[in-house]
Amino acid sequence: MKKIFFVAIIILCCTFSIFLVKEILFPEEKRFYVNGLLFEKTKIDKIDIYYTSTLLQTFYFRNDPRKLKKIPFDVNSSIEYKNYVSYTPEALECKEINLAAWSIGSFFGKLGKDVKAGITETIEGKKNATIINCTTHEELTIILKAKAKKTRIYNEEEKCIIIEAKNCEVLKAVEGFIFGMLVKMTSQRR
Numbered sequence: 001m002k003k004i005f006f007v008a009i010i011i012l013c014c015t016f017s018i019f020l021v022k023e024i025l026f027p028e029e030k031r032f033y034v035n036g037l038l039f040e041k042t043k044i045d046k047i048d049i050y051y052t053s054t055l056l057q058t059f060y061f062r063n064d065p066r067k068l069k070k071i072p073f074d075v076n077s078s079i080e081y082k083n084y085v086s087y088t089p090e091a092l093e094c095k096e097i098n099l100a101a102w103s104i105g106s107f108f109g110k111l112g113k114d115v116k117a118g119i120t121e122t123i124e125g126k127k128n129a130t131i132i133n134c135t136t137h138e139e140l141t142i143i144l145k146a147k148a149k150k151t152r153i154y155n156e157e158e159k160c161i162i163i164e165a166k167n168c169e170v171l172k173a174v175e176g177f178i179f180g181m182l183v184k185m186t187s188q189r190r
Contacts, residue, residue, distance in 0.1 A: 034065040035183045054186050057110040062099075063175050071173070072152040073180035075161055077140055083108060083115045084141045086132035089123050091146040094168035100144070103171065107178045134160035142177070146170055153177050 030041050037052045050061040085104055091097060108115040118132035134141050140159050148164035151173050156162045165173035
């Protein structure tokens, strides 16, 4: 009986040691903090998904938040009840535009805010599209530009935020905006 107990203890210790060594030498970093927000990484099919729960909602990202925090973010504006998002003709040509548009719409929806979409200038074949730029509305306006020299987010005017995407990486740019706003809003609540 003592031998069985002793062997069981040795097996248990070896198993725990292997697990501990694996975690120390090969951490998968499934949970991590970025700018005060706790993120968790998971896989859906073969796609990495990052998510955080804050402001009583869960926000999902396709891009690693540790990389999103490196995007220059210089925004003083706050989210309002009524907001506008506008896309340049170049942004509409990017392959990720549908997912980027859904992401920004979902972000405003989760905050309980109204958002209307439009385009920055008249485009042939889109005669019924609403023209939205920094001078057409008094409420907060966000303009997504593609084909910029670098990805960055900044205020052009008090109520006008510009999201510039390098090489048509519109989803990364939009997620950089969402990440920056979440950090800003949660830090204001502390």
